[in-house]
Amino acid sequence: MTTLLKNYFKNFSQFSVEVKVLAITTFINRLGTMVVPFLSKYMLEELHFSYSQIGWVMVFFGVGSFLGTWISGKLSDKIGFYKVMVFSLFTSGLIFILLQFLTTFYSFCLGVLLLTTISDMYRPAMLVSLDTYAGKNERTKALSLVRSSVNLGFMFGPLIGGIIITVLDYSFLFLIDGLTCVLSILLFSIYVKEKKLPYKLNTFKHLKEENSVFQDKPFLIHLVVTLITGILFFQMFTTLSLYYKEVFDFSSIESGLFLALNGVLILLFELSIVGYVEAKNINKLLVVSLGVLAMAVSYLFLLIENSVLALVVMMVFMTIGIMFTFPFANSFVKKRSLKKQEGKFMAVFTMSYSIAHILSTKSGMTIIAEYGYKANWIFLTCLGFLGFLLAYRLVFIVDKEKEMIKKKIVESLFATSSK
Known part of the structure; x- marks a missing residue:
């Protein structure tokens, strides 16, 4: 430390x-x-x-x-x-x-x-x-x-x-x-x-309708994955904190220690993970998919009843998922956005977390009230596996898209040279 x-x-x-x-x-x-x-x-x-x-x-x-x-x-x-x-x-x-x-x-x-x-x-x-x-x-x-x-x-x-x-x-x-x-x-x-920027950012009125962020299919899939990871993440601060109290009778200090564990692990390893992925040029979308999988698996451990060790392992897997998904999800959006549309892409991306917060808390509380905690953990696990499949599929969609772009560039070069 x-x-x-x-x-x-x-x-x-x-x-x-x-x-x-x-x-x-x-x-x-x-x-x-x-x-x-x-x-x-x-x-x-x-x-x-x-x-x-x-x-x-x-x-x-x-x-x-x-x-x-x-x-x-x-x-x-x-x-x-x-x-x-x-x-x-x-x-x-x-x-x-x-x-x-x-x-x-x-x-x-x-x-x-x-x-x-x-x-x-x-x-x-x-x-x-x-x-x-x-x-x-x-x-x-x-x-x-x-x-x-x-x-x-x-x-x-x-x-x-x-x-x-x-x-x-x-x-x-x-x-x-x-x-x-x-x-x-x-x-x-x-x-x-106070210090002002020496220029004002352009507005987006001149952009054509076909350039809409909502017509970028890979971005929309990524947005759904982001929504799912947000739903899994925000339950840490709502249903999970209640679970600590009602099932394990933890004090506020003990509950705080579990969240502190999450913060310690992120502080210790996140920057190193990001640096390693960047240095080795690892596919960032693949890392995101593995992160969503880790978050899904984390909720499986909550199905183990009366085990404090299971809670610790759950938090470790959840933290791994957070470190794998959050930094690289943001990176994908920045690279995906056109230079003049970065504000639009980032705004929609950021707002998806707010929507996730709304869906996460209401769905979690409703499921717990009707069917209990175990049903909620099963639902979150299934949702996480769906997010993993979408994120993993996105890896191949983007790779295929890159190949098509390369092919078009080559074709355009040959077409130019033949004239």
Whole structure:
């Protein structure tokens, strides 16, 4: 762990002050999202919501995420990413503090919708800020630094959240969560000054209809695979956290440790895995398909009853799946998109995770309420295997497409030379 942190801070020291502060801000912000893993547990234990009601609240969580991503893209173009980031973190911090006072089902739904809409405006704006504060040749590294900050926060956040719930109570969790958001953006606004891009991105009005992202069949298949991986992933924060409590009677600290295990493994191995795949030029879609398979297999281990070891192995397989799918899924979309359409491709790709959140939480809670946890794990396993088959099939579709493009290039060359 010491070596890991040394390597992180060694890479950290190479960047500009703005990028460093952005990484620290993201770490504090991610550390502060300690409420999210315990939200379902809070609604069940403290608010006494039914499974169906919890499912609907998490639907609003996903809808808010979808709206926040879309609004952020619009506002970042109009008023700039800086103002969006400051507004998002400061306001969401206040809403986090106020959320504890909303105890009825409808008020909590509205509060969660407002919270996620405003808080999810941060990430798209933050990604745009990297294009401004990081040099052209260091943007990829800067993004990796921010991802490492997210993983560090994800590693410690759930554990700290569990300790706060156990030692204090949920009200302090909401309070501390809100204050970390406010603290992070105050730090950002003090040390980073607004800086605008020297140019404005083109709009897409001139693009022809046939260039629509929804007519790119390989991209659409990839979008379905992304949707499935999102559904498998988001159940970690909803049904799985309830499963820890109701079946194994874990404390909040013990539940937090499992999510911390996920963060530790990602921090230890993800960058190395990405580097190895890039260096060896391994087919990234094949890696994604293996990642979806690992996520599907992970839920099989939950069918083993009364085994803590099975929970650990499940989390290891799930983490392997996350490390194999998330980085390379993003890479495929960026390469797939035409230069002038990258914004459209990335927007649709990002929103697919918001839709996955909506489908994941509602379907999971409904299945558990009607048929129990085991039925939900079987459903997720089957869904994961379907995602694997689609992802694996996509490998051959894209390879065939590349061969056709090469063939057309050769034919065009011969046609030109014969004239």
